[in-house]
Amino acid sequence: xxxxxxxxxxxxxxxxxxxxxxxxxxxxxxxxxxxxxxxxxxxxxxxxxxxxxxxxxxxxxxxxxxxxxxxxxxxxxxxxxxxxxxxxxxxxxxxxxxxxxxxxxxxxxxxxxxxxxxxxxxxxxxxxxxxxxxxxxxxxxxxxxxxxxxxxxxxxxxxxxxxxxxxxxxxxxxxxxxxxxxxxxxxxxxxxxxxxxxxxxxxxxxxxxxxxxxxxxxxxxx
Amino acid sequence: xxxxxxxxxxxxxxxxxxxxxxxxxxxxxxxxxxxxxxxxxxxxxxxxxxxxxxxxxxxxxxxxxxxxxxxxxxxxxxxxx
Numbered sequence: 357x358x359x360x361x362x363x364x365x366x367x368x369x370x371x372x373x374x375x376x377x378x379x380x381x382x383x384x385x386x387x388x389x390x391x392x393x394x395x396x397x398x399x400x401x402x403x404x405x406x407x408x409x410x411x412x413x414x415x416x417x418x419x420x421x422x423x424x425x426x427x428x429x430x431x432x433x434x435x436x437x438x439x440x441x442x443x444x445x446x447x448x449x450x451x452x453x454x455x456x457x458x459x460x461x462x463x464x465x466x467x468x469x470x471x472x473x474x475x476x477x478x479x480x481x482x483x484x485x486x487x488x489x490x491x492x493x494x495x496x497x498x499x500x501x502x503x504x505x506x507x508x509x510x511x512x513x514x515x516x517x518x519x520x521x522x523x524x525x526x527x528x529x530x531x532x533x534x535x536x537x538x539x540x541x542x543x544x545x546x547x548x549x550x551x552x553x554x555x556x557x558x559x560x561x562x563x564x565x566x567x568x569x570x571x572x573x574x575x576x577x578x
Numbered sequence: 579x580x581x582x583x584x585x586x587x588x589x590x591x592x593x594x595x596x597x598x599x600x601x602x603x604x605x606x607x608x609x610x611x612x613x614x615x616x617x618x619x620x621x622x623x624x625x626x627x628x629x630x631x632x633x634x635x636x637x638x639x640x641x642x643x644x645x646x647x648x649x650x651x652x653x654x655x656x657x658x659x
Contacts, residue, residue, distance in 0.1 A: 461594065
């Protein structure tokens, strides 16, 4: 069974839920303090939270932690690395994903359910979705306004309306092209602002996010 | 030798500055004819170095600015031994 490290930085707060979601998806998962080693893991999740209180820029300080060198090594070995919310910010700040996450267009914290259109079902995290599928997940962030000038970005999720139309009204934070999640060229690194772990069981309001973890577990078995 | 670096990190031209927009709007509401308002970040770093220019450049590139969205400028002030 593939084993995932859920990295905990000072200020991380979605680690327990993420561990539970991975277990539900059929993988093993362990919370790993950021000063530990990533030896013996088949993949990594950088969970949500407010690492280092989001001082300087969200994710900026965690992105320079020593453990990120190990994360980079795992990425180059082709192992799956998922960043959720603050984890996405850490992945862009560390250069593992293109672009940057800026303060929301209306500069306040947003906490609400959104619809997403699955734009790319070929990554390590979306193989159980269908292209064009509309899913529902919550967002909870103040800096989710994605921007990039890189042509190499793989757009994986876009904010949409219930019908899957990518409209300006459906864009909660001002992200370029309604981008909610992007992958690296190879498809083994995904960053996303919505929280799939908070949509991993019916009693939470949706289990649309579970397939992110199921896909990741399946991919890590290869 | 000790130095003080005064560093300003700005959003690149054309990028939306939500904080600046809201503050600008508040000033407008107070009756000022505001056309634009930006909120750059300002850092003061006191440090010891033999190569202050090189190191302050590094500090900006490695952490203080994000090259995807920021530009930066700085002044170096020698503080003596």
